[in-house]
Amino acid sequence: MTHVTPEVLAYGEAMIEFNQAARDQPEYLQGFGGDTSNFAIAAARQGVRTGFVSAVGDDQFGRLLLDLWAREGVDTSTVLVDGTAPTGVYFVSHGPNGHAFDYLRKGSAASRYAPAELPLETLAAARVLHLSGISVAIGDAACDAAFAAIEHARANGVQVSFDTNLRLKLWPLARARAVMTEVLRATDICLPSWDDVAVLTGLDDRDAIVDRLLSLGSRVVALKLGKEGAYVATPHERRLVPGRVVAAVDATGAGDCFGGAFVARLAAGDNPFAAAQYANAAAALSTLGYGAVAPIPRREDVERMLASKDEV
Numbered sequence: 001m002t003h004v005t006p007e008v009l010a011y012g013e014a015m016i017e018f019n020q021a022a023r024d025q026p027e028y029l030q031g032f033g034g035d036t037s038n039f040a041i042a043a044a045r046q047g048v049r050t051g052f053v054s055a056v057g058d059d060q061f062g063r064l065l066l067d068l069w070a071r072e073g074v075d076t077s078t079v080l081v082d083g084t085a086p087t088g089v090y091f092v093s094h095g096p097n098g099h100a101f102d103y104l105r106k107g108s109a110a111s112r113y114a115p116a117e118l119p120l121e122t123l124a125a126a127r128v129l130h131l132s133g134i135s136v137a138i139g140d141a142a143c144d145a146a147f148a149a150i151e152h153a154r155a156n157g158v159q160v161s162f163d164t165n166l167r168l169k170l171w172p173l174a175r176a177r178a179v180m181t182e183v184l185r186a187t188d189i190c191l192p193s194w195d196d197v198a199v200l201t202g203l204d205d206r207d208a209i210v211d212r213l214l215s216l217g218s219r220v221v222a223l224k225l226g227k228e229g230a231y232v233a234t235p236h237e238r239r240l241v242p243g244r245v246v247a248a249v250d251a252t253g254a255g256d257c258f259g260g261a262f263v264a265r266l267a268a269g270d271n272p273f274a275a276a277q278y279a280n281a282a283a284a285l286s287t288l289g290y291g292a293v294a295p296i297p298r299r300e301d302v303e304r305m306l307a308s309k310d311e312v
Contacts, residue, residue, distance in 0.1 A: 012036030042260025253292025
């Protein structure tokens with residue numbers, strides 16, 4: 001089989017999800033999680049050649065993830081299988097206070113991914129490298145590999161895409177701010193969510209946040225505002241791109257879907273505002289089903305929504 005070099009590469013950790021089927025019941029449904037994996041699948045479903053850079057354990061959970069990416073058309077030639085570390089898993093429980101998340105990811109194969117393991121040729125041949133705040137938070141080795149990947153990408157003219165995705169269970173805020181600021185200095189396409197970036201920057205004004213991100217070096221900022229849409233900015237223009245109104249049932253992974261669709265459309269040649277209009281529709285459609293992966297729409301579904309004036 002001929003190997004086709006991905007246009008978009010995502011780097012980070014994918015995990016197996018166990019979601020409690022019903023409150024006070026011991027049954028859990030197996031699914032998939034991981035922000036950069038969700039991003040990669042979203043980009044692939046829009047028709048862009050996509051690959052994933054990571055490691056999984058030599059276990060059944062790792063094989064499930066490899067099978068998932070194979071089904072989705074996400075290239076796995078840059079995914080390592082580590083026989084000495086497990087694939088990360090997490091549990092979603094439902095109680096009186098809503099969802100509770102418990103993670104078993106410390107020492108996972110992805111968290112131990114090292115700079116020497118990076119697929120340098122594939123990285124250099126890509127158009128976009130995507131990472132998230134979680135990519136640099138899961139372990140020291142993985143963080144070092146992320147910075148090495150960014151440096152190699154930029155040296156070869158590859159754009160860097162970054163989703164802030166702040167998870168304070170993984171690291172203290174001061175460290176998150178320091179590390180992510182350095183990533184943002186090397187970011188071309190910034191995909192922050194309001195809640196994350198407001199905490200990271202200490203700012204509560206859209207323009208002030210966008211100004212900060214652009215001043216650090218980003219050329220495109222798409223500030224995700226949930227159902228309101230996205231506030232998109234370049235050094236020369238900024239405006240709110242409204243979201244699409246839908247009868248949402250589950251917003252899990254909607255931000256990852258937005259990011260994957262947005263970068264896919266940039267890679268296809270759209271300007272940032274057109275890309276955001278497309279990504280807003282994709283993200284809205286992804287909230288019509290349950291889970292992070294299954295409801296991610298394909299390109300024809302998004303184009304159908306964009307052609308329609310009706311609410312869903």
